[in-house]
Amino acid sequence: MANTYFDNAATSYPKPPAVASYISRYINEIGGTYGRGAYRRIIESSSALETVRELLAKILGTGNAENVLFTQNATHAINTVLFGLNLHDCHVLISPLEHNAVMRPLHEISQRNNVTYEVLSHGPDGLIEVDKISRQIRTDTKLLIVNHQSNVNGLIQPVKEIKASAGSIPVLLDLAQSVGHSTISLDTWGIDFAAFTGHKGLLGPTGTGGVYIRQASAVNTFIFGGTGSRSESFEMPFGVPDKFEAGTPNIAGIYGLWGALENPPDHGHEFSDFIDFIREVDKIKNITLFRSKDISRQGELFSIKHHKYDSGYLADLLYSKFGIEIRSGLHCAPLAHKTLGSFPTGTVRFSVSPYHTIDDFTFLLKALETVSIL
The missing domain is CATH 3.90.1150.10 (Aspartate Aminotransferase, domain 1)
Structure with missing residues (x-):
């Protein structure tokens, strides 16, 4: 019988069987939260999250796993960066194939903070014309946003070349459609920020994702709350991951993502x-x-x-x-x-x-x- 599900850009299906079994094990046998104690259940769940963080860092092509931070999804990750950068009275360059996960928060920021944004020069299929990027950079350009792989026509942008042309301008990369499908090399490319989700190419459950932030000091805290650390202070911790991981994470979902990462399926096609x-x-x-x-x-x-x-x-x-x-x-x-x-x-x-x-x-x-x- 044919597999007639062709909506994996929305969410992947089916999932590897280990996704359900890992979630079940967490719920039925472990049940501890993350970083809020020193007994076995918490130690085991905390260790699991750090294991997944390390696995994600390898997939993203970075040696700095502590800079890979858990979020609900790629949209949450993008908002963390865009609102955390505190953009005011400046100019932003965007790729021509952006998703509303970028466009809506960016539009809101433009209305609030006098931020203008401009689409990068491109060909008819949306391929960015790298040789023209320098002409569009202004003295007040503070960020360049790139959709790595389009969710409409599947075009993959030349990220390494785009970053090289951007020079010192920070780059935010939307990996929602490419992670799990394409090779990602954040360190080699010199990327500053990257957003990804766990439920598409990585084959994990919904409600999982993350953001890569190369320098934590460059981004202000977006969500405030308990972290299990420095609880005597009303100020958020400065270091990663606590600065960006307030509240109880989706531990069951992250266990499911762990199951997907550790047990990828054999490919049915080349x-x-x-x-x-x-x-x-x-x-x-x-x-x-x-x-x-x-x-x-x-x-x-x-x-x-x-x-x-x-x-x-x-x-x-x-x-x-x-x-x-x-x-x-x-x-x-x-x-x-x-x-x-x-x-x-x-x-x-x-x-x-x-x-x-x-x-x-x-x-x-x-x-x-x-x-x-x-």
Whole structure:
């Protein structure tokens, strides 16, 4: 039976079996909180969180695990940085494929604090024109924000080159769609801030994620509260992770993420199989494919538009006739759709996971060929 779930850019499914078993073990056998005591349950749960922190640091390509901080999701992580930087009367550069996880907090800050933002020069598929970045940097430019992999067309930006062109301007990287799929090298790239989630490419549960902050002193505390440390003071601790991890963390969720990281599934396909598949999609009549122009910069998701049907109807058609589960519309990324020319109707998006096989791609291809001529 075909795996017809192609909405992994929203959240991954299925999860590795270890996700549920690790959560169950925590709830049924451990149950301790994090860093709030010295008995066995707390020691075990605290050790687990630090183990996951180390695993995430390796995935992110940083040797500074203490600078990897737990959040609810990538949106929470982005807000932690944007509001923690205390931006006032300045200029921010953004990539052309940003998600509302960036655009909404940035818009709010622009309204509150007289901050202007400008889209980086780019090609028709949203690829940033690296050689033009220096021309857009102003004396009051304080931040550059880059969506590493688009959640609409799957384009992967050249982060290393972008950071090099940005010079001393700090870079915030949104890794929501790329972590777990692409190689991440934060230290090598020289990235200052990075936001990620645990429930997409990492195959963990919802409610997990994190933020990487290279220098804790650069970002003010966003959420205040108990940390289990320096409890005699009303001031937040200055050091990491406590400065950014107020309140009880989602320990059960982090255990589930641990299960996913320690027990990744075997891949049902090679990346080349996916590329072969989207090349075939590109041949289908009456369908426009949205992907990276440079196939070497393509992540494992793409979008389409039907020349006759709107995106919502097409998604309903694919589900009712073939059971294919997908996301249609603007994908919380109106800026990306404006960049790609698919605003305001949006697209139908397909995103894969390690569980998909060549047979699944063949099933989807035949379904798309069928609806293309209806």
